[in-house]
Amino acid sequence: xxxxxxxxxxxxxxxxxxxxxxxxxxxxxxxxxxxxxxxxxxxxxxxxxxxxxxxxxxxxxxxxxxxxxxxxxxxxxxxxxxxxxxxxxxxxxxxxxxxxxxxxxxxxxxxxxxxxxxxxxxxxxxxxxxxxxxxxxxxxxxxxxxxxxxxxxxxxxxxxxxxxxxxxxxxxxxxxxxxxxxxxxxxxxxxxxxxxxxx
Amino acid sequence: xxxxxxxxxxxxxxxxxxxxxxxxxxxxxxxxxxxxxxxxxxxxxxxxxxxxxxxxxxxxxxxxxxxxxxxxxxxxxxxxxxxxxxxxxxxxxxxxxxxxxxxxxxxxxxxxxxxxxxxxxxxxxxxxxxxxxxxxxxxxxxxxxxxxxxxxxxxxxxxxxxxxxxxxxxxxxxxxxxxxxxxxxxxxxxxxxxxxxxxxxxxxxxxxxxxxxxxxxxxxxxxxxxxxxxxxxxxxxxxxxxxxxxxxxxxxxxxxxxxxxxxxxxxxxxxxxxxxxxxxxxxxxxxxxxxxxxxxxxxxxxxxxxxxxxxxxxxxxxxxxxxxxxxxxxxxxxxxxxxxxxxxxxxxxxxxxxxxxxxxxxxxxxxxxxxxxxxxxxxxxxxxxxxxxxxxxxxxxxxxxxxxxxxxxxxxxxxxxxxxxxxxxxxxxxxxxxxxxxxxxxxxxxxxxxxxxxxxxxxxxxxxxxxxxxxxxxxxxxxxxxxxxxxxxxxxxxxxxxxxxxxxxxxxxxxxxxxxxxxxxxxxxxxxxxxxxxxxxxxxxxxxxxxxxxxxxxxxxxxxxxxxxxxxxxxxxxxxxxxxxxxxxxxxxxxxxxxxxxxxxxxxxxxx
Numbered sequence: 001x002x003x004x005x006x007x008x009x010x011x012x013x014x015x016x017x018x019x020x021x022x023x024x025x026x027x028x029x030x031x032x033x034x035x036x037x038x039x040x041x042x043x044x045x046x047x048x049x050x051x052x053x054x055x056x057x058x059x060x061x062x063x064x065x066x067x068x069x070x071x072x073x074x075x076x077x078x079x080x081x082x083x084x085x086x087x088x089x090x091x092x093x094x095x096x097x098x099x100x101x102x103x104x105x106x107x108x109x110x111x112x113x114x115x116x117x118x119x120x121x122x123x124x125x126x127x128x129x130x131x132x133x134x135x136x137x138x139x140x141x142x143x144x145x146x147x148x149x150x151x152x153x154x155x156x157x158x159x160x161x162x163x164x165x166x167x168x169x170x171x172x173x174x175x176x177x178x179x180x181x182x183x184x185x186x187x188x189x190x191x192x193x194x195x196x197x198x199x
Numbered sequence: 200x201x202x203x204x205x206x207x208x209x210x211x212x213x214x215x216x217x218x219x220x221x222x223x224x225x226x227x228x229x230x231x232x233x234x235x236x237x238x239x240x241x242x243x244x245x246x247x248x249x250x251x252x253x254x255x256x257x258x259x260x261x262x263x264x265x266x267x268x269x270x271x272x273x274x275x276x277x278x279x280x281x282x283x284x285x286x287x288x289x290x291x292x293x294x295x296x297x298x299x300x301x302x303x304x305x306x307x308x309x310x311x312x313x314x315x316x317x318x319x320x321x322x323x324x325x326x327x328x329x330x331x332x333x334x335x336x337x338x339x340x341x342x343x344x345x346x347x348x349x350x351x352x353x354x355x356x357x358x359x360x361x362x363x364x365x366x367x368x369x370x371x372x373x374x375x376x377x378x379x380x381x382x383x384x385x386x387x388x389x390x391x392x393x394x395x396x397x398x399x400x401x402x403x404x405x406x407x408x409x410x411x412x413x414x415x416x417x418x419x420x421x422x423x424x425x426x427x428x429x430x431x432x433x434x435x436x437x438x439x440x441x442x443x444x445x446x447x448x449x450x451x452x453x454x455x456x457x458x459x460x461x462x463x464x465x466x467x468x469x470x471x472x473x474x475x476x477x478x479x480x481x482x483x484x485x486x487x488x489x490x491x492x493x494x495x496x497x498x499x500x501x502x503x504x505x506x507x508x509x510x511x512x513x514x515x516x517x518x519x520x521x522x523x524x525x526x527x528x529x530x531x532x533x534x535x536x537x538x539x540x541x542x543x544x545x546x547x548x549x550x551x552x553x554x555x556x557x558x559x560x561x562x563x564x565x566x567x568x569x570x571x572x573x574x575x576x577x578x579x580x581x582x583x584x585x586x587x588x589x590x591x592x593x594x595x596x597x598x599x600x601x602x603x604x605x606x607x608x609x610x611x612x613x614x615x616x617x618x619x620x621x622x623x624x625x626x627x628x629x630x631x632x633x634x635x636x637x638x639x640x641x642x643x644x645x646x647x648x649x650x651x652x653x654x655x656x657x658x659x660x661x662x663x664x665x666x667x668x669x670x671x672x673x674x675x676x677x678x679x680x681x682x683x684x685x686x687x688x689x690x691x692x693x694x695x696x697x698x699x700x701x702x703x704x705x706x707x708x709x710x711x712x713x714x715x716x717x718x719x720x721x722x723x724x725x726x727x728x729x730x731x732x733x734x735x736x737x738x739x740x741x742x743x744x745x746x747x748x749x750x751x752x753x754x755x756x757x758x759x760x761x762x763x764x765x766x767x768x769x770x771x772x773x774x775x776x777x778x779x780x781x782x783x784x785x786x787x788x789x790x791x792x793x794x795x796x797x798x799x800x801x802x803x804x805x806x807x
Binding site for chain 1: 309378381382385392412413414416417419420421423424427428431433434435439442450453725798801
């Protein structure tokens with residue numbers, strides 16, 4: 001190693017780990033998001049059973065209905081995996097079908113949530129009713145907002161694929177969106193378990 | 200994601216970097232962003248200092264009425280908030296920005312546009328927070344903003360709204376910065392720059408960045424909860440509906456204690472680079488100093504309730520936090536002894552950066568010792584919310600964090616500007632700082648032990664606290680004057696300072712292998728590093744400098760300027776700020792700007 005082995009001046013692909021910086025950075029961001037949701041979930045748990053007036057969770061949470069929406073969201077993660085596979089194979093058709101499926105399933109989940117929120121408000125549970133209302137709506141609302149952001153992101157990718165602008169060489173874009181989508185799914189599994197199943 | 204966008208083969212700036220205001224607004228160059236971070240935080244340093252002086256004038260005499268109680272509350276709240284969020288943090292980030300890519304051998308950070316976004320979000324957040332003064336509604340519930348003083352019932356004005364929104368904006372900036380520096384340090388090290396060869400400053404940047412991305416979301420949620428209470432009528436801190444104000448304290452300090460390590464670790468990193476340079480010896484026990492820093496980062500998460508001993512959490516919880524707080528003193532002590540051992544037997548020189556570094560070791564230790572004192576819960580019960588605590592945290596944050604940053608300013612100024620700072624003014628600055636600082640804060644230990652409470656507008660003559668307060672006030676003005684010396688020195692030296700060579704201090708790390716100031720692309724080709732101090736080995740120095748000093752035939756392609764970061768920052772800030780209208784759809788306007796900027800950004804190739 002007599003003289004410095006220099007990296008070519010225009011090589012912007014060089015990284016010390018060999019991983020794409022986008023992936024490393026996005027994992028760091030997901031780490032940050034973990035703390036965000038952990039704090040919201042902790043708040044919900046701290047306030048569990050502390051409401052002075054009703055409606056209380058056991059009176060109002062609908063486990064069968066939410067089980068269906070949870071199933072829908074989990075299936076969207078499966079579709080996300082297939083969408084990434086489709087893009088990596090360079091298949092426009094598969095990319096459109098599976099990205100479209102993720103979007104439809106995600107939108108369905110969001111629809112369930114809109115229905116649920118609406119229903120709760122009619123039952124007399126708002127953000128200002130009791131601490132259950134406050135912590136429930138803020139926790140699930142922020143999760144829903146994350147789903148909504150994911151949907152806009154995926155819709156953008158779908159349009160790119162539709163216009164033939166999502167070649168296999170760009171599959172990292174779908175992979176990152178997938179990381180986000182799976183993360184939002186995992187968070188929902190925790191919320192579903194702690195809020196709905198273990199009352 | 201824009202890997203496919205690299206099509207051009209010609210250099211984007213054949214004649215170096217563009218100049219002019221627009222080029223700074225659209226810049227994505229980490230060095231320029233670092234300079235802007237520095238100038239902004241330096242400005243806020245004087246704003247926060249002015250607030251401190253008003254506090255000191257008010258406390259100079261018993262039963263004084265120089266400023267009203269309400270103004271006093273605004274002053275200590277804004278002084279704390281400013282010094283933490285607008286001075287100490289962003290000034291450290293200024294150093295991260297300028298130095299990390301140079302120290303690890305990278306051309307820029309991993310996400311240059313994101314870096315610009317962090318800066319603009321920070322700037323807008325800082326300006327917005329301080330704009331509250333124009334409305335006479337500056338935050339007035341202290342930098343910790345304990346519930347339920349912050350509820351609508353007890354603080355009905357806009358003050359708390361400015362605080363919630365301002366801190367939310369600033370927090371977003373810090374999280375983005377943390378993500379960026381973690382990725383940069385993990386992924387953009389030059390060949391041979393193994394983790395255990397990185398300069399200590401880069402190491403502490405990495406630890407601090409992990410603390411940023413993990414601690415800031417916690418305060419973000421706390422602010423969201425408080426925001427929902429105030430803006431949308433939620434009950435998180437509403438006692439009559441079952442809300443619990445203690446939850447705020449837990450969330451705040453769960454963020455707040457890692458935050459104090461966010462403030463101090465960059466300073467530790469700086470002096471761990473400065474002390475070896477002026478001792479002409481490698482850092483004593485490098486791996487131990489690294490591990491101690493990582494350990495501080497971890498244990499820093501397990502001590503938060505030592506801020507809450509007076510809450511009454513019970514003997515089990517109190518005992519746990521007493522023990523963890525005493526334990527965290529150990530890695531901190533390890534660092535102190537490693538710095539001492541580095542100096543031991545070295546051929547010592549004492550230019551200004553070294554004076555501040557040694558000053559940190561001495562003064563921070565005083566603050567560390569008083570910290571261990573109130574690690575003990577029974578002792579803390581006597582000291583809580585007294586001036587003893589004020590003395591303690593100023594010793595660690597001013598004597599620690601700020602002294603470290605001052606040391607860094609003098610140390611790296613030649614690298615940034617190509618000129619030396621004036622040593623005579625520098626020495627005056629150091630000694631007046633040391634005297635002014637100690638005169639301000641040492642008497643506060645006594646004032647506190649004699650019963651002077653924090654955050655109280657005035658005190659009775661019968662308490663006999665006047666002498667201690669007068670000493671503090673005199674000290675504060677000396678300290679204030681010393682800061683003017685620093686400003687003058689910077690202003691003077693940037694234009695008339697002696698020309699600096701690439702490595703004026705004879706330091707060993709990679710940034711000193713570059714010209715002063717570095718070229719806008721830093722490294723035309725990436726050097727290969729073989730040791731921790733590549734410039735201290737004659738053979739390796741020649742190899743490295745053959746690469747770093749070479750004039751390239753053509754300049755490397757650098758990321759293009761972009762105006763989207765500033766637009767996006769504006770959109771994000773606007774979204775939050777429009778909450779203050781209390782009209783539910785108004786923030787959507789800000790969200791629209793945000794959305795446009797996100798798409799504009801995403802579809803603009805990074806390299807054009």
